[in-house]
Amino acid sequence: MTMDEIEIALDGTANIFEATGLINIRNCLSTIAATRLKTVPLRRHFGTEWEWVDKPLQYAMAKYRADLIDAIDKWEPRVRIVSISFRTDNIAAMSGKLVPIIRFKLREGVVL
Numbered sequence: 063m064t065m066d067e068i069e070i071a072l073d074g075t076a077n078i079f080e081a082t083g084l085i086n087i088r089n090c091l092s093t094i095a096a097t098r099l100k101t102v103p104l105r106r107h108f109g110t111e112w113e114w115v116d117k118p119l120q121y122a123m124a125k126y127r128a129d130l131i132d133a134i135d136k137w138e139p140r141v142r143i144v145s146i147s148f149r150t151d152n153i154a155a156m157s158g159k160l161v162p163i164i165r166f167k168l169r170e171g172v173v174l
Contacts, residue, residue, distance in 0.1 A: 083174040141166040
C-alpha cells in the first residue's frame with residue numbers, strides 16, 4: 063500500500079450523522095455494497111448483484127469483487143479502486159459473511 067492509498071473494511075458499521083470527508087466516502091461505499099440491485103425505486107441500477115450469495119467461497123469472492131468494482135466505478139466518482147480483498151477471520155467465515163476490504167485512491171481534484 064502506498065502513502066496515497068486508503069483502505070476501508072466494509073463491515074456493516076456506519077456513521078450516518080454529519081458524516082464528512084473520509085467517513086462520508088466510507089458510508090457511500092458501504093451503501094453501495096449493501097444494496098441489492100433493483101431494490102431502490104427510481105434507481106433500479108444502484109447497488110450490486112447478489113447472485114454470489116450461497117455459492118462456493120472462491121466463486122463468491124470473485125463475483126462480489128467484480129460487482130463491487132463495477133458499482134463503485136459507476137456510483138462513487140470520488141474514488142478509484144486499487145484492489146478489493148476480503149477479511150479472512152474465523153468469525154466472519156463461520157457466520158457466512160464476506161467482509162470486503164476496499165483499497166482506493168482519491169481521484170484527482172477530490173479534497174477531504
